[in-house]
Amino acid sequence: MTSFLTLEDKRALITSGTRGAGAATVRLFRELGAHVLTTARSKPEDMPPDMFVPADLTTEGGCEVVADAVRKRLGEVDIIVHMLGGSSAPAGGFAALSDGEWRKELDLNLYSAVRLDRLLVPEMVERRTGVVIHVTSIQRLLPLPEATTAYAAAKAALSTYSKSLSKEVSPKGVRVVRVSPGWIETEASLHLAERLAREAGTDIEGGKKIIMGSLGGIPIGRPSKPEEVANLIAYLASDRAATITGAEYVIDGGTVPTV
Structure with missing residues (x-):
């Protein structure tokens, strides 16, 4: 019997794949037959060295290191999953957010994806094939003003950027999709x-x-469980979702109360 879902021989870059939903996505992609490269600042002990590259994706240099590793180890990339995100901003509302805090949130949640796409997506466009998945957040719709204003704003910017990118590259064979989790x-x-x-x-x-x-x-x-988020990402990355692009898929247990 043919498997409903396969990523056999797909070459995938999954950022922040060492814990949480990122680690679950790495595991599932490998189970489905993909060749996976992942990245974080430090390698877990149980991570095979041939599928990991240490890098700080909040910097231009870190993104260049990862793009070079993709070319050397995978040759070409078929799927990019931007899992990296998070917040270290202090509580205290908008007045507690210095320029430095805003820069950290934007570097982590927006610029890491923008820079990697700029380095790798043109090669997808040249081959007229590929899938880019940006993991956003329902907080772009439901920001928590006490502590996540900058994070929510950065994720909102990522979502808008992703939509614009999809309009530009989908006619050239590259699908761009957003996955918007709630609490995982x-x-x-x-x-x-x-x-x-x-x-x-x-x-x-x-x-x-x-x-x-x-x-x-x-x-x-x-x-949501990390594995449930990974299931959605794997489907959207697969050929089963061949006509899906430019859309955002919310996985939040119904948290967002509006249409």
């Missing part, structure tokens, strides 16, 4: 739930409810 139950988010639970004098399930409450609630009653 990663190791880091569970640590946050544990901390909130301790502060509130409750258990970890109570900590999770505090996080869900801050988001306005999640109708299905739980966050």
